[in-house]
Amino acid sequence: MSYKRSNQQQLLSKLATNDQHGENSPYFDGWKAYDSDPFHPTKNPSGVIQMGLAENQLSFDLIEEWIKKNPRASICTNEGAHDFKDIAIFQDYNGLPEFRNAVANFMGKVRGDRVKFDPDRIVMAGGATGANETIMFCLADPGDAFLVPTPYYPAFNRDLRWRTGVQLLPIPSESSNNFQITIESLQKTYENATKNNIKVKGLILTNPSNPLGTTLSKSTLKSLVKFINSKRIHIVCDEIYAATLFTSPCFTSVGEIIEEVECDKDLIHIVYSLSKDMGLPGFRVGIVYSFNDGVVSCARKMSSFGLVSSQTQHFLATILSDDEFVVKFLEESSRRLGKRHAMFTKGLQKVGITCLRSNAGLFCWMDLRKLLKESSFEGEMELWRVIIKQVKLNVSPGSSFECLEPGWFRVCFANMDDETMGIALERIKIFVGKAEGEAAPPTPVKERRWRKELQLSFSTRMVHHHDNEGGAILPHMKSPHSPMPHSPMVLC
Secondary structure, three states: OOHHHHHHHHHOOHHHHOOOOOOOOHHHHHHHHHHHOEOEOOOEOOOEEEOOOOOOOOOHHHHHHHHHHOHHHOOOOOOOHHHHHHHOOOOOOOOOHHHHHHHHHHHHHHOOOOOOOOHHHEEEEEHHHHHHHHHHHHHOOOOOEEEEEOOOOOOHHHHOOOOOOOEEEEEOOOHHHOOOOOHHHHHHHHHHHHHOOOOEEEEEEEOOOOOOOOOOOHHHHHHHHHHHHHHOOEEEEEOOOHHHOOOOOOOOOHHHHOOOOOOOHHHEEEEEEOOOOOOOHHHOEEEEEEOOHHHHHHHHHHHHHOOOOHHHHHHHHHHHOOHHHHHHHHHHHHHHHHHHHHHHHHHHHOOOOEEOOOOOOOEEEEEOHHHOOOOOHHHHHHHHHHHHHHHOEEOEEHHHHOOOOOOEEEEEOOOOOHHHHHHHHHHHHHHOOOOOOOOOOOOOHHHHHHHHHHHHHHHHHHHHOEOOOOOEOOOOOOOOOOOOOOOHHHHO
């Protein structure tokens, strides 16, 4: 250990200097690779395309159009400035009443109005990240554990456990049943924990799933609620992708289930956000919704550490209260997501790549097992490095999602325009060696130069710029925006 690091550990807290943040992962390293060499259609056409960020940019134009028609929604316009003095002053931790009413109404509409949400149970947080950590602080003590079905969102290791001291215990799943959670696997994981004197406080679900893009059936949810009720443990349902559904089966909220299954509602909690469903992650709007009065009270006190700005609340209260717009937006967003999903998966099918069948989300769970040189996590890392370095696509390896089977990758499709998606598919075609000898579809004029440059850069890299291990040399992967070190898997 260097003197500098040793000195830092003496000066800073154990929390500040430990490595439990979870960011030493290929999931985050892929972002750093993108940051150091970002794709641009004209300025950097051979750069890394960001396919590791689950962001919904397909319906921004609908929101922009609404903003132009409703300038009074903002206190930063001539039409809305008269509300400035009321919004700029201190607001209590409950949030603006019109904001909580609008969010509760929106959550109901997203779920087909099959469940009603009480505005007085809406608790604000700084995005879903803040909401997830807040619910952990309310429910568990350091050392307590939550069960999580695999594969699961890599940043849960940071969001749920880094500062709380909570453990996450993976529930194994397999591709043979499409990675569905089973009561048998849940029961076994629970029993193993108790045998090891680990206090299990609950079960965490992401529904729709990140990274699978699938929804839990009503029967499965009922079984899970019955299980946690019998064990007297909590269930936290992260439903931030609820409105990203683009085909059947429909999404079922745990809020619906508890009206049909006898259970203790004090054990039921929902995390929500506007980051995915409306594509507004920069607004940092996270929601804790609990049926437990004690959790609502505690979470509201804690929300002072991550409040949503009153200006944002004011704007969102206006737009979410426009029922006509909300209905139109949800319908059109779903249609566009479905169209993009079909475009991407059909493009992959043309080169023999399949994905897990999904019906929601902003990503696909891509099966690249047949491309592994060896069926191991070392083989998965080797393939991932090639995809990052040579294909120049930031996709996320399944091992970073705690997937137990090597060769699965999450790839995001909603954070780019159609032209960039076309470039990404073209790169994949070149990579799998299917482009040569096949009749390529007509290429739009404005894309031809980009693709010509892409093919030239590919041939140049693969022939002249190999490192000692046979891989293309990649520019320094550390993001200028992040001080975090590389994953040991990247450095090896």
